[in-house]
Amino acid sequence: ETGVTQSPTHLIKTRGQQVTLRCSSQSGHNTVSWYQQALGQGPQFIFQYYREEENGRGNFPPRFSGLQFPNYSSELNVNALELDDSALYLCASSGKGTAMLNTEAFFGQGTRLTVV
Amino acid sequence: AQSVSQHNHHVILSEAASLELGCNYSYGGTVNLFWYVQYPGQHLQLLLKYFSGDPLVKGIKGFEAEFIKSKFSFNLRKPSVQWSDTAEYFCAVNAHNQGGKLIFGQGTELSVKP
Numbered sequence: 659e660t661g662v663t664q665s666p667t668h669l670i671k672t673r674g675q676q677v678t679l680r681c682s683s684q685s686g687h688n689t690v691s692w693y694q695q696a697l698g699q700g701p702q703f704i705f706q707y708y709r710e711e712e713n714g715r716g717n718f719p720p721r722f723s724g725l726q727f728p729n730y731s732s733e734l735n736v737n738a739l740e741l742d743d744s745a746l747y748l749c750a751s752s753g754k755g756t757a758m759l760n761t762e763a764f765f766g767q768g769t770r771l772t773v774v
Numbered sequence: 775a776q777s778v779s780q781h782n783h784h785v786i787l788s789e790a791a792s793l794e795l796g797c798n799y800s801y802g803g804t805v806n807l808f809w810y811v812q813y814p815g816q817h818l819q820l821l822l823k824y825f826s827g828d829p830l831v832k833g834i835k836g837f838e839a840e841f842i843k844s845k846f847s848f849n850l851r852k853p854s855v856q857w858s859d860t861a862e863y864f865c866a867v868n869a870h871n872q873g874g875k876l877i878f879g880q881g882t883e884l885s886v887k888p
Binding site: 766 | 778810
């Protein structure tokens with residue numbers, strides 16, 4: 659157990675709909691990152707939140723957005739879902755912020771999103 | 775663009791065989807290096823990490839990895855695999871001044887036959 663919890667574990671949505679995924683970070687961690695893992699691929703960085711501000715973004719369109727709350731939990735929102743958004747979405751928390759060097763990320767079990 | 779390359783997509787071994795999984799990255803600056811394992815239905819778990827110092831690092835479950843800076847490599851090894859090592863293995867890099875994002879390789883699926 660990493661102390662990082664994600665909900666829901668599985669989700670099925672229709673193309674064009676919107677979805678919100680949730681993540682509770684490990685106690686004491688102020689940084690949350692989100693990753694998308696397509697089938698047979700390694701995780702791809704979506705964005706990172708540090709103390710409620712977006713702090714780095716990968717190559718994902720603006721319809722992928724997020725929030726971090728004062729308790730450092732986080733949400734990932736995806737609008738106008740496309741079939742290619744079907745993937746495992748992973749949340750990772752860590753204890754350091756901006757540089758995040760010399761620290762490790764702890765991953766949740768992920769949310770399996772299927773878009774039909 | 776930075777990238778991480780894992781040489782083998784799928785490796786099949788018999789129990790007690792030795793394992794070496796290759797990982798190369800493309801970034802010339804300071805890096806942190808990681809190997810993660812993903813057992814079926816479970817979350818990504820950290821096997822080992824390199825931050826600085828001794829380039830030979832030891833992790834959990836008998837795994838070790840060697841950082842060779844001149845070759846931009848961080849290969850994972852285990853002298854004798856067990857059936858329970860069947861999983862997907864990911865190499866990841868966190869590069870200095872890159873906002874803390876982890877760049878993952880595409881993964882290597884390891885199947886160990888009993």
